[in-house]
Amino acid sequence: MELILIPILASLIWAFLPIKSRWIASGLSLIGLVVLLTKYNQGSFPDGLVVFDQPWLGESVRFTMVIDQITWFMLLLTQLLLPIIVLSVKDQNQKLIAWAFLMQAGLNGVFMAQDGLIFYLFWELAMIPIYFITLQFSEKDNFVTTIRFFIYTFVGSLAMLASLIYLALLSGGSFAYADLLNTQLSHAQSLIIGGGLLLAFAVKIPIFPFHLWQADTYTNAPAQGSMLLSGIMLKMGLYGLIRWYMPLAAESIDFYQPIVMTLAVIGIIYGGIIAIRQDDMKRITAYSSLSHVGLIAAGFFTLNASGFNGGLLQMLVHGLNVVGMFLIIDIIQKNANTRNLSELGGIASKFKFFTVLFFIIVIGTAAAPLTSGFPGEFMLLNSVFKYNSIHGLLSGLTIILCAVYMLRIFQKAALGSNEIAISEISFVDYLPLIIVAFTVLFIGLFPQVILEIFPLSVEKLMLEISNAKGVLS
C-alpha cells in the first residue's frame, strides 16, 4: 500500500512546494525502489500475498492489493525506471515530476490490483498524468494529437470497463479477481468480453492497427513523457494481456490467438520497415518500439513458457533500452536543438564516452549477443517459431530490420564527418545513461538472474489459463 501512498505524497509535495532539485526528486523516487526491495520476500510468494484488502464499494468491489512474483517484477520495472526518468527532467519543467510521481502511484496500483474495478481505476489514474505531461511540457501546441491519443486510449479503456462490468454481472456482481476467474462464459460472451479487454490492451501496447497514436504522441511529448509512455505505460497493456485478458476470457483465446499473432507479426515487420526511413529519431524509436512490443505480444500469445518468460524479461529490457534511447535523443536535442538525423553527425569526435554509451544502447536494442536485447528476443522468437514456423521466420526479420535502422541512427547521429555543436554534457545527464548501459550489459550476461524472479507465478498463471481454456473445450 505504501507503494501507492508514497508516490502520491511525493507528487503532492512536488506540486505545491517550491523544490527544484532533480536530485531530491530522484531521491524521493528511490524510496519506492527501497520499499519494494524490502518487500522481496513478499514478492517471492508464487500465488500472491494480499498486502491490502478493504471493502470499497458495496459488496461488489473490494480494494484488494496483491503482490506475487510477476507483480513484483512489474513493480521493479516501474521503480527502476522512474528514478532514471526523473533524473533526466530538465530544470525548467520540474512540475513534470509531480505528474510522474502520480503516474507511478497509478502504475503500482495497476500492477497490484486484484479487483477488476480497482484495476480499471488505477489504469485510468496512470493515464491522466501522461496526458497532462504531453499537453503541458511540449514545445508546440499539440492539443489535437494529444486529445486524439487520450480519446483513443480512453475508448479502449471504456471497452475494458464494459467487459469488466459484463463479467462482474455474470460472476454475480463481484469484481474480485478470483470470482471473475471462476466465471464460466459462453462462447459469444467470451468473444464480447475478451474483445473488450483485448481492445483496451491492444490500443495501449499498441498492436498493429491500433498504433496510430504512438508516433504522434512520442514526437510531440517531451522526452520524459515518451520515456514514461514507452518505458512503463506500454507494459501496462502487456501485463493486462497476461494477467487479465488471458485467464479471464480464456474461452476466447482460441478465437483471437491467430488474429493477434498475425497482427503482431505484421506490426513487427511494419514498424521495422517504416523505421528504416524516418528522419526524426523519436519517430524511429516509436516505430521500433512498435515492432519490439509486437514481438512481446506475439510471444505471450504463443502461450508457451518460452514466450511468457521471454516476454516478461523483454518488458524490462525494452523498457530500459527505449528509455536509454530517449535519454540520448533528449541530450542530443538539448544540445543540438534538433533530432533529425539529416542534421546530425560527428558526435563521436567530441564525446567519446557518450558515443560508447550510445553504441551500447544501440546494439542492446538491436539484440546483439551479450547485450540485454538478445536473451529476451531469442526466447520470444523461439516461442513464435514453435507456434508457427512462418510467423517465426517473418518475425525473425526484425533482427535484420532492427540492425538496419539502429545502425543508421548511430551512423548518422554519432559518426560521420559533419560536426554538430554539442556544447557540454553534464554528469547529471550521463548518470542515467550509465545506469542504463550497465543494465544492458548485465542483463545481457546474466539474464537468468532476472528470470529467477518470476518462475513460479508464471507457471501458476499458465496453469490458470490452460485450466480456464479447458473449461469450455
Next chain:
Amino acid sequence: MLNVFHNLEISHYIYLSTVLFSIGLFGVLFRRNAIVLLMCIELMLNSVNLLLAAFTEYMGDANANGQMFVFFIMVVAAAEAAVGLAILVMVYRNTRKTDVSFLDQLKD
C-alpha cells in the same frame, strides 16, 4: 333543458376538452403574437380544467380531488399569466415588438 346536460356522457367531455386543447395547441404552433400565444396556453390549461372537473363528477370522487386540482391550476395559471405579461412588457420595451418570431438571437 337541464336533462340535456344530464345525459351527456363522459366521452363528450373528453372530446370537448381534447378539441379545446388542440385548438390551444395549434394556436401556440401557428400564431406569432406573444399575447395570442399566452391566450392559447390559457385555453389549453382551461381545457384540462374542464376535463378534471368532468372526471371528478364522473367518478364521484368523494373528496373531489380533481376539482381541488382545478383551483390550483387556476391560481397557477393566473400567476403564470402575470409573469408572462410582465416579461412581454419587458421585451416590448426593448424591442418594440410582441412577435415571437423575432426572438432568434440565441442559437447555435
Next chain:
Amino acid sequence: MNPIILILGLPLLGFIINGVLGNKLPKIVVGAIGTAAVLGAFVIAILNWSIISQPENNTINLDLFTFLQIDQLSLKVAFQLDRLSIWMTLIITGIGTLIHLYSISYMKEDEGFYKFFAYLNFFIFNMLLLVLGSNFLMMFFGWEGVGLCSYLLIGFWYKNEDYGKAARKAFIMNRIGDLGLLLGMFLIISQFGSLDYSVVFTQIAAGNTSNSMLTAISLLLFVGATGKSAQIPLFTWLPDAMAGPTPVSALIHAATMVTAGIYLTVRCQVLFALSPLTNEIILWVGLGTAVMAALVGLKQNDIKKVLAYSTVSQLGFMFVALGTGAYTTALFHVTTHAFFKALLFLGAGSVIHGMHHEQDIRHMGGLKSKMPLTHLTFLIGTLAISGFPLLSGFFSKDEILTAVFMHNKVAYALLVGSALLTTIYMFRLYFLTFHGQYRNHHYAFEKVHESPINMTLPLMVLAVLSIVGGALNLPAYLTHSEGFLFNWLKPLFMIPQSIHEIDHSTEYVLIGIAVLIFVTGFLIARNIFVTKATIPAETSTGLGGLLQNKFYVDEFYHKVFVRPLEITSSILHDLFDGLILRAFTFGIFPLLKLIGRLNKKVQNGNLEMYLLYMVIAIVLLLGVNLIFA
C-alpha cells in the same frame, strides 16, 4: 586453472585495459599489451596441445553458468577445447599475434591507435568464443560478436561516410545469415531439446531423425555460413569490407572470421554428412562463388580488392571441398589459406604503407627494388596461392581438386578453370605491383621505402609457413599414409569421412594437370603484363566491363531489394499510416463534427420551430406507444 579461461580471458583483458585506459597509455605500451594478450593465448593453447592429443578424454571442458533456463531447455555458458577448436585457436591466435605485431607500426600515426588494438583484442576474444563454445549458443555469441567487431573495424575511420556504409553493409548481410543460423538453432531446439554439441550430435548419429528435418537444419545453418563466409548470394560485403585498415583485412576478412562458416560445417560434420541434398547445394554454391569471384578478380585494380575477391574465391574452394564431404581437406585449405592470404594482405599493406596509402596497382610498378623483403614474401605468397608445386597451397588445392574429381567431373572442370584464373589474376597483381616501371606521379619513387622490421618480420614468418604449411597434411602418395591433419581430426568425426580410394596413375595425372594449370596461368600473365607490359585501362568494355563492375551484383541487389524496401517504407508511412489508417481511425471526429453542424440547423433559435418539434415528438411518442404498441 582451466586453460580455456586464460585463452579467452587474456584477449578480453587486453580489450578492457586498452579500451578503458588506452588513451592514457603510450602507444608502444598499448601495442605491447594487445600483442602480448594474443601471444599469451597462443602459448597456452600450445601448452595444452599435449593434453588434447591424448587419444582418450581429449577435450577440456569448462562450464561457467547457466545463461537461460526455459523449462526443460537449459542454455549454458560452456566451452570445450578439443582437437578441432584447438586447431582453430592456434590459427587465430598465431596469425593474430603476427598481425598485432604488424599493426603496431602500421597504425602508428592513427589517433585511434588504442581503440584499434582494443577492437582487435575483442575480435580475437569473440573468435575464440566462436570456436571454443561447446554449444550452438556460444558459437552464435562469437558468431555475432565477430560480426560486431568487423563492423567496428571496417568503419574504423568513422569520419568517412562510405566506410560507414561498408561497415553497415557487412553487419547487415551477416545479420541475414545469422537469421538463418538462428532459425536453424530453433529447429534444433524443437527437435533435440538442447543446443549442446554432444547431445545434438549423438542424437543425430543415433540416426532417429527424419531426413527432411536434417536437411532443413543443415540448410539453415548453411545460410548462416554463406553470410559469414561470403558465399553467393551474400558475398558482396567482403570486397567492400576492405575499407578497414589492412591488418584488419588480413586478420578478419582473410584468415579467420570468414572461415567461421567452414568451421561451423566441420563442427556439424555428422549433421551435414547425413544430408546429401545440402552437400550438393554447398558444392555448387561454392563452385559458383569460386569461379565468379576469380573472374571478377581478373579485372580489379585496387590491390586489396583483388585479394578480397581471391579470398571469396578461395572460400568457394573450401565449400566445394565441404560439399564433396572432404572435411579435413577444407580445414586444411583453411589453414594454408590463412597463411598465404594473411601474408599477401600484409604484404599489400606493406606496399600501401610504403607508398603512403596508394592502393591502385595501375599507379605502382617496379617496387621490387625499393622493398625487396616485401617483394620476396609477396612472391612466395603468390606462388603458394596459385599452387606452385610443393608449396602449401599446392597440396591443399590439389586435395580439393582430387576430391571434386572423384565426386563430379563437371565440377572438377569448372574448378580447374577457377584455379587457372587464380594463377592469372595473382600474377597480374604481382607483376603490376613489383615489375615494370614506376607509374605514380603524385608520389615520388624515391620516397617509396621498405617497411620497418616489426612489419616485415610477420611477413617472413608467414612466408615460411606458406612454404612448409603443406606438411600439415601431406597426401598419401608421398607418405603412404593419411595426412597428419586427417588423423588428428579423425576421432572428432562421428561418421568417418569418405577416403576417396584412387589409383596412383589417375592421381599423378591430376597432379600433372594442377602443375600444368600453374604454368599456363603464369605464362599468360607474364605474356600480358611483362612482355606486353599492358596497363589495365580506366574502364573496360564488354566482358571486361562486366567483370570490372563485378557482374553488377551490387546494383542488382540495390534495385531488387534495397530500393523497393525504401519505397515500401515511404509508402507505408506516408500513404498507409499517414492517410488510409488515419482516415479510418480519426475520421470519426470530422464525421461527428458534421453531425454536430446539422444540429445547428435544428437549433436555429426560432421558437415556433422548437414548439413544432416538441409537438411532433409528443405525437410520435403517443402514436408509437399507444396505437402501434
Next chain:
Amino acid sequence: MIGIALVFLGGVITLFWGLNKSESKSLWILRFFMLLSALLSGAEGQGWVDFSELFKWVPAHMLNFNAFKLSMVSILSFFGFYILSLLPSTYKKGADVLGLFAFALTGAMMMVGSQHLVMLFLGLEVLSIPLFVLAGSEKENIYGNEAAMKYFLMGAFSTAIFLLGAAFTYGGSGTLILSEIQMKLSFAAHFGEFPVLLKAGVILMSVGLLFKVSAVPFHFWSPDVYEGSPNRVATFMAVIVKVAGFVAFAQLINTFSPMQIWINQWIVPVSILTILVGNIAALVQQTVKRTLAYSSISHAGYLLLFLILPMEENLPILGTYLLSYGLGTIILFYLMDKYSADGEKSFEMFKNIKNNKIDMAALVIGTLSIAGVPSTIGFVAKYQLFSAAFSQNHYSVYLALLGSAISIAYYFKPFRYALAETNEVDAEQNSINGLFSQICLITGMLLIITLGLLPMITERIF
C-alpha cells in the same frame, strides 16, 4: 420539511428586507438559511435529529420526506448555497430578486417531497415561475429578455402538456395520490392490459418532466436560455432544476412501475438520443456556456438510464450521480463565469487561469469529475449507474460509454489554453478570488476527490 420552511423563510426575509439594497448583506442571510437547511435536513436524513413533530400538520399523502428525500433536500439546499456563494452578483441593486432563488429552491424541494400529483404540479410551477423571472432579471439585456420569453412560453406549454397528462391519469385511476395510483396499477397488472388513459397520462406527464430536465427532443430551450440568462441563473437551472426534476421523475416512473417494461420501450430511446445529441452537439459549440449547456443535456441522457431500473434499491445511485453532476457543473460554471468577465466567451478565456493555482486545480478536478474519469466522484457515479443499467439493457450502456468517450473531446478543450505554455498570459489579469469563495471551491474539490476515492461514504449518505 424543515428545509422548505427555512429556505422559504430566508426567501421572504430577503424579499422584503433586501428591497432596493445592494446584494451583499441579504446574500449572506440567504446563504445562511440555505446552509442551515442543508445541515438540518442532512442531519434529519441521517436520523440524528427529528423535526417531524413540528410538521405533523402537513398531510403525509401530500408531502412526505423519507431519509433519501431528506438527503436530496439537503443536497439541493447545499447546491443553492454553493451557487450563491461561488457565482457573485451580476446586478448592483434590487436584492429582492434573491428571494426568487429561495422560492425556486422551495419549489424544487416540494417536487422532491411530493406524494401527490397536485403537489408535484405545484412544486414544478413554484420552481419554474421564479426562474422565468430570473432568466430575464437583467432587464436591459436583450438576450435576457429573449431567454425569459422563450423559457416562459415553452415552460408554460410543457406545463399544459403535463397537466393534460395528470388529468388523463386522474381519469384513468380516479386518484391523484401516487401511492394509490401505484396500487390501482398493480391491480390492473393482474388483468394484463393497462387503461389507455393511464398510458397517455404517463407519457404526457413524462413529457412535462423531460422538458424540465431538458431531454432530447424537449431540450431546445436549454442552450438558448442558458446562454441568454445570467450565469448564476443558468447554473441554477442546470443544477437545481435537473436534480429536483430527476428525483420527481424517478418517483413518477416508480409510481407506474407495474408498466415498467412498457415504459422502458420509450425511455431508453429517448435516453440514447439525448446522450448522442447532447455530446455530438457539444463538440461543435464555440462558447463555453453553450458547451456546458449541451453537456448538461448529455448528463440528463445518462440519468434517464436510471429510470429503467427498479427505483427503491437503486436510489443511492441516483443520489450519487446527482451529487457529482451538481458539484462538477457548479465548479465549471463558476470558472466560466469568472473568466468570461472580460467578455471573452470562447474557450480562450481559460488562458488566464494559469495565474491562479486553485482555479487551475478546480478546472482539472471539475473536468475530470464531470467527464467521469476515475479517482473522482464522477467516475463512481457513472460506474454505478452504468453497471446497474447494464443488467437491464446492454446496448444503451455501450452507447452511453461511447458518448462519454466523445465527451472527452469537448470537456478537455479548456486545457488547450489553460495548460499549454505556448499561450501568452496577460499578467494584469491575474484574478484573486475572495477568501470565502476560495474556501467553497476547495471544499468542492475535496468532496469530489474524497468521495471519488472513498465511495463507501456515499452509501452512508443515501
